[in-house]
Amino acid sequence: MSISSKLVLGTVQFGLQYGINSAGRPSIKQVSDILNNAKTGGILILDTSSVYGNAEEVLGDVKAGESFKIVSKYPKCDKSVAETFNNSLKLLGINHFYGYLLHHFEVYCENKSVWNNFVLLQKEGKVDRIGFSLYEPWELDLILNDSIPFSLIQVPYNIFDRQFEPYFKQLKEMDVEIHVRSTFLQGLFFKDRETLPERLQPLKKYLVQLDEYAASKGISVGDLALNYNLHNPYIDGVLIGVDNKEQLLQNFASVKDVEINLDIKVENTELLKPINWK
Numbered sequence: 001m002s003i004s005s006k007l008v009l010g011t012v013q014f015g016l017q018y019g020i021n022s023a024g025r026p027s028i029k030q031v032s033d034i035l036n037n038a039k040t041g042g043i044l045i046l047d048t049s050s051v052y053g054n055a056e057e058v059l060g061d062v063k064a065g066e067s068f069k070i071v072s073k074y075p076k077c078d079k080s081v082a083e084t085f086n087n088s089l090k091l092l093g094i095n096h097f098y099g100y101l102l103h104h105f106e107v108y109c110e111n112k113s114v115w116n117n118f119v120l121l122q123k124e125g126k127v128d129r130i131g132f133s134l135y136e137p138w139e140l141d142l143i144l145n146d147s148i149p150f151s152l153i154q155v156p157y158n159i160f161d162r163q164f165e166p167y168f169k170q171l172k173e174m175d176v177e178i179h180v181r182s183t184f185l186q187g188l189f190f191k192d193r194e195t196l197p198e199r200l201q202p203l204k205k206y207l208v209q210l211d212e213y214a215a216s217k218g219i220s221v222g223d224l225a226l227n228y229n230l231h232n233p234y235i236d237g238v239l240i241g242v243d244n245k246e247q248l249l250q251n252f253a254s255v256k257d258v259e260i261n262l263d264i265k266v267e268n269t270e271l272l273k274p275i276n277w278k
Contacts, residue, residue, distance in 0.1 A: 003230050004042040004255050008071075008179055008237040009034075009248075011048040015055025025053075026243060032062045033245050039067050041252045047154070047179070047239055048092075049073035049103055050084055056091040069098035071152070071179075073133060074118075076104040081117035085126070097127040099152045099177075105132060105139045115148050129177055137163050144170075151175060156182035157235070159189075159228050159264055160206060161272040168234035179237035183229050186274045189221050203271055206264050213262050223254045224262075231260060 014031050026034065035046075046068045048055050056072065064070065072088045074081050089095060100121065107114055118130040131152035134140055143150060144167075153171065155164045157180035171178055184190065188200070193207050214224040229238045242248045270276055 007043050008045045008239045009038050010239045010241040011055045012052045014058045015053030045069045047071045051075040060091050060093040065094035071099035073101040073103035076107050099129040100127045101131050101133045152177045154179040158185050160266045177236045181239040226254045
């Protein structure tokens with residue numbers, strides 16, 4: 001299996017204006033084009049959610065479930081887990097999910113019995129893997145201490161933000177599949193080093209380290225960031241988001257057989273949370 005098959009295609013851009021997406025949402029034809037190229041390139045899994053606008057509906061329109069495994073998520077909402085789950089299946093035109101995650105951890109904190117609904121769906125054979133989309137290590141500590149069954153997590157992870165790394169070995173021993181997002185730290189790695197906002201100035205020295213290491217390897221910073229995650233043996237899936245086919249092909253072109261031995265320790269980890277950049 002090629003390393004490219006570890007890429008997981010995020011679909012938030014298909015249903016919402018997202019991030020620095022200046023091109024606007026892709027059309028149905030463009031989505032179809034993106035997915036055809038994703039399949040050809042070896043991508044196996046799509047990541048979506050019922051809160052990504054009409055992304056699930058768009059994926060259903062192009063029959064994405066016929067070519068890909070799909071992971072969706074249950075958000076904080078008024079509807080039950082079963083109702084939301086079944087509605088997502090209907091929109092996607094499928095009868096089974098590869099993965100189903102709890103999108104907002106506060107839902108679990110407020111009512112831990114919500115997890116029983118996920119376990120039931122798995123027991124009924126409607127989903128292969130159940131789990132959580134997490135932001136902070138304390139959230140993972142909590143579910144590990146609660147000893148509940150889960151088999152898939154999605155966490156932020158990149159060259160600067162490695163807070164979840166100490167858990168990777170244990171999770172693999174538990175047969176938990178690990179998907180990571182924020183590979184490019186919400187675009188921070190591409191920001192002009194000379195015009196960083198004052199709040200992010202303390203990160204400049206680390207970004208310069210990144211530049212120097214990438215140059216020493218003869219690759220771009222984007223290539224460095226993507227391959228850093230792809231070549232981690234504990235990581236099963238690396239999320240990428242694209243607005244068009246060209247961006248997807250660029251991601252494929254970035255996949256390289258390169259050895260990366262880089263250890264950058266950012267002292268103030270609060271600066272790695274985009275919520276603190278405002």
